[in-house]
Amino acid sequence: MPHIHKITLYPIKSLDGVEVQQAQITQGGALQWDRTFALYNAAGRTVNAKKYPDILKVRTNFDLENLKVSLSAEPDQITTFQLPDEQEKIAQFFSEYFGESIHMKQQLTSGFPDDDENSGPTLVSTATFVEVQKWFPSLSLDNLRKRFRANIELGDCDTAFWEDSLFSAPGTDTYFRLGEVPFIGKKPCARCTVPARDPFNSQNDKSFMQTFISRRKETFPSFANSAQFSHYYHLCVNTIIPASASARLVMIGDIVVFE
Structure with a gap:
């Protein structure tokens, strides 16, 4: 069953992350110490x-x-x-x-998220990174993880882009839980120019974005809501965690349960 495989926090925005076994939810619906x-x-x-x-x-x-x-x-x-x-x-x-x-x-309560409206953790699946690595065979999975900087990586997903099932049509919400923590899936995460840069030496791959867009379109899953994609340069899912979940924990092994 799909479950949490990795949790990565980025305590200082734009710097390297740190993997943890569990993370507490703040009053602002963020993971404690993420982009604090x-x-x-x-x-x-x-x-x-x-x-x-x-x-x-x-x-x-x-x-x-x-x-x-x-x-x-x-x-x-x-x-x-x-x-x-x-x-x-x-x-x-x-x-x-x-x-x-x-x-x-x-900012101890909500941190400094990239998306102020949908400020919860970003989610992706290991299966997605395995697929994307096929598009960029010279890059390791770790390199891709550092480029896209997701907070929660889901394991045991039976298809690439499984996380696209965690949101639906624009203006609607998808409710699910990871362990004891409720999540609201909002939309796919639009990417900027940063993932095209090597996360270790900052070298820019000018073909990265176009290759990604082309292959994402070719492999677009039938279950994903296409109305959420104004273009194909999207990866990961933006979420919200309700304030009622403050002080609860997400941890490695927590199973995804739809509500």
């Missing part, structure tokens, strides 16, 4: 890989138990910071790295 922190430039704009592609070259290691993050812009230069106390020092690290003033913000 974000970097901004002097103009108040988010520092992300779309505007600052070299951020992909910074390696990040999180110790959530002790709330520490280690950053490395060079292989032999690793600096460890305490969260949330040393946000100014982290901002200084990135100010020096980018050569401009960078500051850091935190």
Whole structure:
């Protein structure tokens, strides 16, 4: 049965993720420590890989138990910071790295999601990544995971894009549960230019998007609601978690149950 195979949090938006065995739901319907922190430039704009592609070259290691993050812009230069106390020092690290003033913000309740309206975790299936890897045989599954940055990966799905069954027609909701946590499936996640960049060295593959669109159209599943796709550059599902689920846990092995 489809179940949670991986849970990945991205404590600092646009930086590397960290896999966990379980995650608590916040009052804002997010996974605790997912995109809790974000970097901004002097103009108040988010520092992300779309505007600052070299951020992909910074390696990040999180110790959530002790709330520490280690950053490395060079292989032999690793600096460890305490969260949330040393946000100014982290901002200084990135100010020096980018050569401009960078500051850091935190949002403990809802984090800084990519979709403010559908701000729950993003979902995808392992079967989908296996299919997409066929389109890009030089890329590993791990590379694809880092490009698309989903929070929850579902295992034991019998077809690629199984997660497209977790939403229906525009304006309607699909209700399901993962363990004790209720979810509302809203729509497929439209992608930006970032997945075309290698998540380790930021090199841009100019053919990535067109290849993806062409193959996604060819393999589009019959059960997916086509009205939700204005184009085929979509992957993963955007969700909402009701406020009533605050403090509950999602964990590896939780089964998908439709309601």
